[in-house]
Amino acid sequence: MKNIKNSIGLIIILSIFLGCSDVVDFDPHDEYQVTEVDYLQSEADYQAMAVSCYTPTQWLNQVIVVGDVASDNAVAGGENASDVVAFQQIDDYAILTNNSTLEDLWLSAYEGVNRTNYLIAYKDANLLGNTVNFDGKEALFGEVHFLRAFYYFNLVKMFGDVVLFTDHKLGLSDFGTLQRSPKTEVYAQMEKDLIHAISVLPTSQSQQGRITKYAAQALLGKVYLYQDKFDEAVPVLQSVVDGPFSLVTNFDDIFLLSGENGPESVYEVQYSNGQPYYNWGGITRGQGNLAVQQGGVRGFNGTANMPYNSGWSTNLPTQDLAAAYDDGDQRKEATTFDVEAYANNNPSLNVTYQVAPFKNTGLYNKKYLPRKGQTSGQPELNYENNQRTIRYSEVLLMAAEANLRSSSVNQAAAQTYLDRVRDRAFGDQNHRVPATVQAVWNERRLELGMEGDRFFDLVRTGQAADVLGSRGYNAATLGLFPIPQREIDISGLTQNAGY
Numbered sequence: 001m002k003n004i005k006n007s008i009g010l011i012i013i014l015s016i017f018l019g020c021s022d023v024v025d026f027d028p029h030d031e032y033q034v035t036e037v038d039y040l041q042s043e044a045d046y047q048a049m050a051v052s053c054y055t056p057t058q059w060l061n062q063v064i065v066v067g068d069v070a071s072d073n074a075v076a077g078g079e080n081a082s083d084v085v086a087f088q089q090i091d092d093y094a095i096l097t098n099n100s101t102l103e104d105l106w107l108s109a110y111e112g113v114n115r116t117n118y119l120i121a122y123k124d125a126n127l128l129g130n131t132v133n134f135d136g137k138e139a140l141f142g143e144v145h146f147l148r149a150f151y152y153f154n155l156v157k158m159f160g161d162v163v164l165f166t167d168h169k170l171g172l173s174d175f176g177t178l179q180r181s182p183k184t185e186v187y188a189q190m191e192k193d194l195i196h197a198i199s200v201l202p203t204s205q206s207q208q209g210r211i212t213k214y215a216a217q218a219l220l221g222k223v224y225l226y227q228d229k230f231d232e233a234v235p236v237l238q239s240v241v242d243g244p245f246s247l248v249t250n251f252d253d254i255f256l257l258s259g260e261n262g263p264e265s266v267y268e269v270q271y272s273n274g275q276p277y278y279n280w281g282g283i284t285r286g287q288g289n290l291a292v293q294q295g296g297v298r299g300f301n302g303t304a305n306m307p308y309n310s311g312w313s314t315n316l317p318t319q320d321l322a323a324a325y326d327d328g329d330q331r332k333e334a335t336t337f338d339v340e341a342y343a344n345n346n347p348s349l350n351v352t353y354q355v356a357p358f359k360n361t362g363l364y365n366k367k368y369l370p371r372k373g374q375t376s377g378q379p380e381l382n383y384e385n386n387q388r389t390i391r392y393s394e395v396l397l398m399a400a401e402a403n404l405r406s407s408s409v410n411q412a413a414a415q416t417y418l419d420r421v422r423d424r425a426f427g428d429q430n431h432r433v434p435a436t437v438q439a440v441w442n443e444r445r446l447e448l449g450m451e452g453d454r455f456f457d458l459v460r461t462g463q464a465a466d467v468l469g470s471r472g473y474n475a476a477t478l479g480l481f482p483i484p485q486r487e488i489d490i491s492g493l494t495q496n497a498g499y
């Protein structure tokens with residue numbers, strides 16, 4: 001299916017003009033054109049279109065970068081003040097309403113919404129009115145409902161009130177009629193989608209990367225946390241805590257290629273390099289993870305057995321993040337890569353590199369550092385590193401927070417979950433801390449550093465103004481990013497406060 005983006009990003013126009021037979025007697029099939037009525041005639045069609053609903057998840061990796069650059073975890077970096085201007089704006093809290101990264105994320109998420117809406121609309125009957133039944137159909141649509149909730153979750157946490165539509169894909173008739181819905185209504189739809197997904201999804205899938213019941217429960221728990229619905233979050237997160245997951249002993253191993261879809265993985269966005277990608281005009285639209293290239297060390301070279309490739313030195317961890325880790329915490333080295341220390345500690349590799357030219361911190365995102373042998377075609381665009389979107393350790397921390405903030409506080413459960421995360425981090429039981437809400441919030445920063453949650457955590461927990469005020473954070477924005485200007489110009493949407 002070929003998509004054309006317009007207005008809210010999103011308008012899918014297929015090569016069919018319904019009712020045109022009244023004007024001219026023309027059958028598109030005469031010119032060998034595939035039309036909309038040719039789709040969804042078999043199980044294979046439904047399966048293929050469900051996979052297409054996953055595709056925009058790959059385009060959202062810049063949400064991860066934004067979530068750290070907008071916080072105290074990272075700076076934009078780059079070659080100079082004119083490099084990656086969209087990130088520089090976010091880093092400096094001088095965001096223009098035509099910020100290209102934010103616009104692309106808006107478009108990508110709504111492309112996902114459009115695709116999921118389209119398929120859900122034809123679940124019971126295709127365009128010819130025929131029903132196609134097959135084993136596993138309900139579960140397949142559970143995946144699609146999860147994905148729609150996932151796209152809306154990314155939209156709401158970035159933009160607040162957004163355009164909500166679920167019963168169709170946008171068409172030309174929607175021009176001028178679009179309005180933003182209160183985020184409470186959008187959250188309610190997410191809950192509805194995820195509760196339905198949980199009711200039909202299996203606990204495991206034969207194909208890695210596909211949505212499971214546990215993934216839907218974990219996302220629902222996170223959706224509840226973002227709304228301060230802690231009583232509702234406790235039982236749904238407990239179901240995942242009691243699931244088949246375990247913490248990987250060596251934290252660094254999680255982010256290796258061999259660690260993908262491992263025992264700690266609740267949900268990962270899958271990337272690949274099997275089909276080499278060369279399109280510099282659509283750098284987030286391939287099947288590779290662009291964020292990997294962005295965070296690499298400039299001019300990083302050495303002997304043949306030096307494992308890393310070079311990158312663009314953007315999204316650089318701050319020294320403030322590195323200093324937040326206590327001595328003995330294995331997550332520090334696994335998160336904040338000190339290139340100078342690496343070169344000094346590995347003299348046999350003859351390491352050379354270029355110091356990051358702009359906003360240099362000396363640190364790089366170790367979790368997604370470019371590595372040799374993990375890309376193809378146009379190397380910068382094809383890294384196959386999966387995005388570890390929801391890990392079991394995060395579920396433990398979400399469950400700890402929910403138990404501490406629910407109407408029936410369960411201090412013992414929260415302490416157990418926090419202990420498990422810290423015991424893994426230090427490899428012993430000597431670094432446990434009392435389970436308070438603030439301790440759990442602090443632990444999220446350490447555990448999930450450079451994974452894109454920090455800014456959104458600071459906003460949802462009311463800490464953003466205090467933590468980020470010295471960096472120039474504008475509290476008037478309420479932690480939201482601007483609605484893309486072209487949506488305001490074309491669709492008449494209102495703008496967020498502070499822009």
